[in-house]
Amino acid sequence: MLEAINLKFNIVTAISSSEEEELVVALLDSQGCNILYRALELSSLNRFLRDCSLEVIIIVSKDFMSSKDLMSISNKYGKYRFIQTDTKSSGISNLVTEISQISKSTSTANLVRRQNLSTIIGSPGAPGVSTIVNHLATKLAATIIAANHHNLRPKTIGKVITTSALIQQLNKIDTDRVIIDGGSTTLLTTTLADRRLNAHWLSECVACSSDLLYTVNSDENGMYYLKNFIKDYTNLIDPPKIIYILNKQRFDRMGQLIQRQFLELTAGYESIQIPYDLRAQRMITNTTKRLTFWSSDTFSKQINKIGVQLT
Numbered sequence: 001m002l003e004a005i006n007l008k009f010n011i012v013t014a015i016s017s018s019e020e021e022e023l024v025v026a027l028l029d030s031q032g033c034n035i036l037y038r039a040l041e042l043s044s045l046n047r048f049l050r051d052c053s054l055e056v057i058i059i060v061s062k063d064f065m066s067s068k069d070l071m072s073i074s075n076k077y078g079k080y081r082f083i084q085t086d087t088k089s090s091g092i093s094n095l096v097t098e099i100s101q102i103s104k105s106t107s108t109a110n111l112v113r114r115q116n117l118s119t120i121i122g123s124p125g126a127p128g129v130s131t132i133v134n135h136l137a138t139k140l141a142a143t144i145i146a147a148n149h150h151n152l153r154p155k156t157i158g159k160v161i162t163t164s165a166l167i168q169q170l171n172k173i174d175t176d177r178v179i180i181d182g183g184s185t186t187l188l189t190t191t192l193a194d195r196r197l198n199a200h201w202l203s204e205c206v207a208c209s210s211d212l213l214y215t216v217n218s219d220e221n222g223m224y225y226l227k228n229f230i231k232d233y234t235n236l237i238d239p240p241k242i243i244y245i246l247n248k249q250r251f252d253r254m255g256q257l258i259q260r261q262f263l264e265l266t267a268g269y270e271s272i273q274i275p276y277d278l279r280a281q282r283m284i285t286n287t288t289k290r291l292t293f294w295s296s297d298t299f300s301k302q303i304n305k306i307g308v309q310l311t
Contacts, residue, residue, distance in 0.1 A: 008032050009099060010054050014039040015061040024059060024095065031096055042069060049077045057099065060084045071189055075235040111167070111207040113240060116175055118310050119205040121182035122215035123225035128247045129215055132274070132303070133181045139307040142177035145169060147201045166204045180205050186225060187232040188239075206240065211310055215245040216262075218276070222246070223261045230265055243309060244269055248276040270309060274302045 011033045015021040025035050036056060039045035042065050045058070060070060060082055074082045085095055120136070122129040130146075137144045144160045163169045170178070182205050185191045191199045206212060214229060216222035226244070233239060244266045249255060259273065275298050 008034075010034050010036050010056045012037045012039060012045070012048065012052075012056050012058045014042075014045050014058055014064045016063045017061070020061065027096065028059075028099075033099075039064075042073070046073065049073075049080060052080075055080075057081045057083060059095070062086060071235075075189055075237075078237045111204060113210050114170070114178075114208050115210045116173075117170070117178045117180065117209045118211040118213065119180040119182045119209040119240075120213040120215065121202070122184050122247075123217070123222060123229065124184045124186065125217055125221055125225075127184075127215045127217040127222065128274075129183065130181055132213075132215060132245065132247070132306075133179050135300075135303045136307060136310070137179050139303055140177045140179070140310065142179045143173065144179055144181060146181040147183070164201060166201055167208075170208060180209065187228065189232050189235050209240050212240045212242045213245055213306070214242060215247050218246050218249045218255060218258045218262075220258070223258060223265070226262070226265055230269075242269060243306065244271040245306070246271070246273045249273045250276050272302055272306050272309075275299060 009028075011028055013021055013024060013035065015024060015038075021038060025038075029035060036052075036054070037048050039048060049056075049058075058080055062084060065073070070082065070084060074080075083095075083099065118136075120129050120133050133144055136142065145166065146160065146162050147166070148162050148164050161169060166180075182202055185202065188206065191202055214226075216226045216229075230244075233242065244262075246259070246262045249259060262271070262273070
């Protein structure tokens, strides 16, 4: 039996099966939640949320609406929290735990942007996020913060803090420059609606950063991810300023085609193209000569351009 933890949340249910809805309602009621409304279909849910002035959590069964409809309505009513869950008996047992995590993260809504903070993320496929973070941190004399659930990062001469408690760590840093290695993501609206650890950490990064940099590889997969990311990014409410980075740019025929696609997709946004350079893939060590070696090449010049845009 679940221990009562008195969640005290206002709940709206959007569950197709009346039997499963009764189980969810009974469970949440026993935990102190207030069931405000039971939506029978998407249109009725829309009408309720349109006129609702309270802070609510919407519990959505996976068969109530399509993923596309869920993304659309969650973007439309961004001030509310949506939880899509399996309302079968095997999934209901995790619902209270999932909702209780929200109470631990309510401070996210009150986060403010910090002018000294930038986050770099990238598409799947290792587009060099950590390498760019390292070089930018060297350029700006910045501290690097990475989540402990990310992969091991390259060595750097700068200070690197690995933590899952982002806000607590940021509160220890005053006005020093900070660059966050945010890892990879595809659609930010989907990631930010996710309540799991990795997604919650990234949502705090986006909420606190004055600048967001999104990196893709110079290939067809990179352009596919970029197209979908930009389309999705326009749905965010009050997003940070964004800079798009085309990494490992090549100058052959295919590289020139990718370059044109990149410029077309990012028209109207700030963008930077970083050339492919084997030397830039090496780990930065404590040897000053290694850093001086790059001081005049094209890679370093492009990193400098990004640094100027962040200052």
